[in-house]
Amino acid sequence: MFADNTKILTSGSSVQFVEGNLNQLVVEVSASANKNRMALNASKTKFMLISTPQKLRALPNQSLKIAINDCVVE
Numbered sequence: 001m002f003a004d005n006t007k008i009l010t011s012g013s014s015v016q017f018v019e020g021n022l023n024q025l026v027v028e029v030s031a032s033a034n035k036n037r038m039a040l041n042a043s044k045t046k047f048m049l050i051s052t053p054q055k056l057r058a059l060p061n062q063s064l065k066i067a068i069n070d071c072v073v074e
Contacts, residue, residue, distance in 0.1 A: 006040075015049075019064045022047070026068055042071035 008025045012018045033040055047066050049056075066073040 015059060015064065018049075019066065022064065022066050026066060030068060040068050042068035042073065045073045047073050 006029065008022065008029060010018055010021045010025065012021060030040055045068060047064060049064065051059075
């Protein structure tokens with residue numbers, strides 16, 4: 001069984017904080033899904049970084065390193 005349409009939202013003042021928080025939340029959601037005999041489909045999982053255009057331009061790299069069970073999320 002798969003968990004469909006699950007969303008994880010977080011915010012923070014730095015990209016590093018958001019990235020760390022998202023990775024911790026993914027671990028918690030994955031553990032909860034496994035406990036309930038469900039699986040997260042990492043290949044279908046995506047993330048979106050939302051910010052103001054000015055802050056996005058100031059970011060050297062607009063990508064976060066988010067992983068589910070060692071599978072990097074697009």
